[in-house]
Amino acid sequence: MTDAEIRAQIYDQFLHSGIAPSSLEIGDDEALKRLADGRVIVLDDAGEILMAPPFSAVPTPFLVFTANLRAFGNCIWDALGIAAMTKSDAVIAASCGDCGASMHVDVANGAVDGSGLIHFAIPARLWWQNIVFT
Amino acid sequence: MLLFRDEEHIDRWCAQWHQPRGAILSLEAGWRLAQAWHGPDRRDPEWRRRTVEETESLFASLNLLGDFWRLR
Numbered sequence: 064m065t066d067a068e069i070r071a072q073i074y075d076q077f078l079h080s081g082i083a084p085s086s087l088e089i090g091d092d093e094a095l096k097r098l099a100d101g102r103v104i105v106l107d108d109a110g111e112i113l114m115a116p117p118f119s120a121v122p123t124p125f126l127v128f129t130a131n132l133r134a135f136g137n138c139i140w141d142a143l144g145i146a147a148m149t150k151s152d153a154v155i156a157a158s159c160g161d162c163g164a165s166m167h168v169d170v171a172n173g174a175v176d177g178s179g180l181i182h183f184a185i186p187a188r189l190w191w192q193n194i195v196f197t
Numbered sequence: 198m199l200l201f202r203d204e205e206h207i208d209r210w211c212a213q214w215h216q217p218r219g220a221i222l223s224l225e226a227g228w229r230l231a232q233a234w235h236g237p238d239r240r241d242p243e244w245r246r247r248t249v250e251e252t253e254s255l256f257a258s259l260n261l262l263g264d265f266w267r268l269r
Contacts, residue, residue: 148238161209
């Protein structure tokens with residue numbers, strides 16, 4: 064498979080199940096590394112998919128529910144991104160980064176509703192220096 | 198990018214993590230950015246990451262201006 068086909072396989076699985084395919088399922092570690100080098104995905108130390116933005120392969124405080132999908136975003140921007148990518152209404156179950164209080168954000172009919180503020184801590188040009196913290 | 202109840206909670210998080218205050222967006226602004234950034238279907242064979250110039254242009258179109266959003 065080409066790298067583009069593997070990228071499609073990764074996103075197809077996330078969009079249908081909310082979880083990442085394993086490297087064994089992909090069967091091409093070199094292609095995964097090329098996608099990671101190209102900043103399309105992020106791999107963990109074992110070579111497994113950690114992020115395929117906006118999706119997270121591990122649980123986070125940004126759980127997104129749509130009619131057909133339950134998936135974790137890497138951050139609140141990515142949680143909104145899952146709603147944008149699926150082009151569907153969504154409920155985001157999140158929590159305050161400071162106090163942990165439960166917060167809900169709704170996306171319905173193309174508009175967002177909820178309370179709270181989004182804080183981008185890292186300047187845009189430095190996002191990929193530590194993408195996990197970002 | 199974290200979600201906070203209000204600015205007081207952002208400032209407390211910044212103090213704890215020894216981070217300067219970054220950029221604060223409303224949910225509406227974050228939603229507009231999410232739609233622009235994550236809207237394209239990454240399963241499309243023609244999909245590719247944006248160039249620096251394209252990303253700068255996208256930020257500017259959403260009024261995300263200033264040093265924080267600069268890429269070079």
